[in-house]
Amino acid sequence: xxxxxxxxxxxxxxTACARSTLHNTGVYLLVDTSGSYNRQVRKAEQIxxxxxxxxxxxxxxxxxxxxxxxxxxxxIIAKATFDDRxxxxxxxxxxxxxxxxxxxxxxxxxxxxxxxGGLLQAIEFLNEKHTARKEILILSDMKEELAKGYVxxxxxxxxxxxxxxxxxxxxxADNFDxxxxxxxxxxxxxxxxxxxxxxxxxxxxxxxxxxx
Amino acid sequence: xxxxxxxxxxxxxxMSATILLVLLVAALYFARDTAHQAIQTAASALARGLRVASxxxxxxxxxxxxxxxxxxxxxxxxxxxxxxxxxxxxxxDTVRKDLAGYPDMQRxxxxxxxxIEEDQEKAVExxxxxxxxxxxxxxxxxxxxxxxxxxxxxxxxxxxxxAHAEAMNDYRKASSERHALLRRMMPDWRLIQETLGRVxxxxxxxxxxxxVIDRHMEEYEAIVRGEDRALSVLSSSSxxxxxxxxxxxxxxxxxxxxxxxxxARPMAEMVGGTNFIGAFRTADIAALVIIMxxxxxxxxxxxxxRITRLFPVIGALSDKMRVRMIITTFLILLLMACIEAGxxxxxxxxxxxxxxxxxxxxxxxAGSIVxxxxxxxxxxxxxxxxxxxxxxxxxxxxxxxxxxxxxxxxGLLGIAVLQALALLLRLLGNASRHLGALAQxxxxxxxxxxxxxxxxxxxxxxxxxxxxxxxxADSWREART
Numbered sequence: 001x002x003x004x005x006x007x008x009x010x011x012x013x014x015t016a017c018a019r020s021t022l023h024n025t026g027v028y029l030l031v032d033t034s035g036s037y038n039r040q041v042r043k044a045e046q047i048x049x050x051x052x053x054x055x056x057x058x059x060x061x062x063x064x065x066x067x068x069x070x071x072x073x074x075x076i077i078a079k080a081t082f083d084d085r086x087x088x089x090x091x092x093x094x095x096x097x098x099x100x101x102x103x104x105x106x107x108x109x110x111x112x113x114x115x116x117g118g119l120l121q122a123i124e125f126l127n128e129k130h131t132a133r134k135e136i137l138i139l140s141d142m143k144e145e146l147a148k149g150y151v152x153x154x155x156x157x158x159x160x161x162x163x164x165x166x167x168x169x170x171x172x173a174d175n176f177d178x179x180x181x182x183x184x185x186x187x188x189x190x191x192x193x194x195x196x197x198x199x200x201x202x203x204x205x206x207x208x209x210x211x212x
Numbered sequence: 213x214x215x216x217x218x219x220x221x222x223x224x225x226x227m228s229a230t231i232l233l234v235l236l237v238a239a240l241y242f243a244r245d246t247a248h249q250a251i252q253t254a255a256s257a258l259a260r261g262l263r264v265a266s267x268x269x270x271x272x273x274x275x276x277x278x279x280x281x282x283x284x285x286x287x288x289x290x291x292x293x294x295x296x297x298x299x300x301x302x303x304x305d306t307v308r309k310d311l312a313g314y315p316d317m318q319r320x321x322x323x324x325x326x327x328i329e330e331d332q333e334k335a336v337e338x339x340x341x342x343x344x345x346x347x348x349x350x351x352x353x354x355x356x357x358x359x360x361x362x363x364x365x366x367x368x369x370x371x372x373x374x375a376h377a378e379a380m381n382d383y384r385k386a387s388s389e390r391h392a393l394l395r396r397m398m399p400d401w402r403l404i405q406e407t408l409g410r411v412x413x414x415x416x417x418x419x420x421x422x423x424v425i426d427r428h429m430e431e432y433e434a435i436v437r438g439e440d441r442a443l444s445v446l447s448s449s450s451x452x453x454x455x456x457x458x459x460x461x462x463x464x465x466x467x468x469x470x471x472x473x474x475x476a477r478p479m480a481e482m483v484g485g486t487n488f489i490g491a492f493r494t495a496d497i498a499a500l501v502i503i504m505x506x507x508x509x510x511x512x513x514x515x516x517x518r519i520t521r522l523f524p525v526i527g528a529l530s531d532k533m534r535v536r537m538i539i540t541t542f543l544i545l546l547l548m549a550c551i552e553a554g555x556x557x558x559x560x561x562x563x564x565x566x567x568x569x570x571x572x573x574x575x576x577x578a579g580s581i582v583x584x585x586x587x588x589x590x591x592x593x594x595x596x597x598x599x600x601x602x603x604x605x606x607x608x609x610x611x612x613x614x615x616x617x618x619x620x621x622x623g624l625l626g627i628a629v630l631q632a633l634a635l636l637l638r639l640l641g642n643a644s645r646h647l648g649a650l651a652q653x654x655x656x657x658x659x660x661x662x663x664x665x666x667x668x669x670x671x672x673x674x675x676x677x678x679x680x681x682x683x684x685a686d687s688w689r690e691a692r693t
Contacts, residue, residue: 023486023488024486053573057486084480084486084487085480086566087565090569093569094569097572097573
């Protein structure tokens, strides 16, 4: 009987010491609010809700906007690390969804598009969370336009990151010369893969099954 | 040196090949005896080694069979002892129950018999008194008729009629009393009959039990004597018990899985849903631990009740301690059952919460509507959560049978495997001997020309003096020994 109690105590002690960061997922959604893409922002809600439905306890999620200067915590609209307890995690999800909905209703277009700054912020956020799986979702046309004085020619350390460009819309100029669109995507692919990340593009938002 | 260069030591390759062939055959012929001996030695060594291995495996199989026999007989002896012990306990109960009231029953029987005797004595028929007038009438009748005896006779007659009437009345009254007494004896007779009937039933029950005990004792004696028939019966019984207990344990495992499903999700609320120990979720391990604790408590309860005998220490405890243990384990089980019922309820609440959240995330309004009859499934889950821990208590019985029969079944399987291995080794030994002989014949095949010449020469030569020729069969016999 003593031995059984000892084993039970040992199991409980192991439970207390067990690390929770080995199986969790971190998701960072960047939402382009620039003038050329602001009409698509409503789709961010759909992606956020999908991500929330896929995430579990101890997973982390953040939604941030891409504007003139995106490398700042101020651009993070909502962030959460879900509680261990499923019931609390569900409450957090509902609150998060409500927060994102509010942001989308009040979103204002930005004059410039600092995608690189948003990516750097996402890398920093997810690295701090020590998640086992790191996903950066970019809802943008991937056309970066930097304001004067912003330096973004910085190598990205994307080792262990999955970068997914969502709903990459074609610009008016792309219609005249599709090579611009393809070149834009190829440049981003090269940049992400050079940084050690994995690049994907999903344009059909009705088929997000393989996303998370 | 290549084949081409070998064929060029004469200008004609065919000639070179022929010379080489002749030389090769000659070499093989001269080395024939040595080669045969080498083949024979190798084959016989291999055959002997395999035979030794076969004997060794056979001995191991015999040892295992003896051990299995001992185990089987010991198990059978123990089982019979338990059965006989139980039968004696039943006989004891019967005797105690029926014969405890024996003094009272004897007293009641004696009283009833005494009452009957008294009543019977009272009911003895008393013959009516002989009329005292008969002698007087005879004397008067002998008198002379002139003595006016007629009046006297007439008075006597009247008196006699009166006396007769009184006597008849007395007789009827006495008869009536006797009948009343006999009627009063009836309940006593019935009492005696019923009491004796009960005694007869008890005695018949004891006789039946004694016959059962006799039969079990005969089987027990057969087991003690180690008879093959008893061993065969025990062996087949053991296999049957093994499969039946395995089936019941499979059912219990399914019950455990259901139980696990009921409590695993709510356990995530208690110990966290994302902690892992190794590759397993802590919540799952915690749920499994709870179920294992319940099964352990069930085992202890069964042991304390002396229904199973897996832990001799518990069986050997004093009755007072055992009763304490029964109460403790039962209370723990009850507590566990209540916890499980609560967790089952919590599971339903969490499920609803999750469904509502998912419906919200999907934008599905219909998904968040709660079914009005949901309480039925909630109550069913709570009921299952409460009942399953008690149902799992009974796993101890098939588990004990499984453990005991497993020894025998594994022993029988081991014997079968060793027998097959011994047979295989024996076959391989024989095959190696025959392969040795075959290799010798194969060696002789290219030497058919010199061997034919040798046979012709031997046939032409005179027979040698009778020396004991060693035949191949003799050499094999030597090799075998």
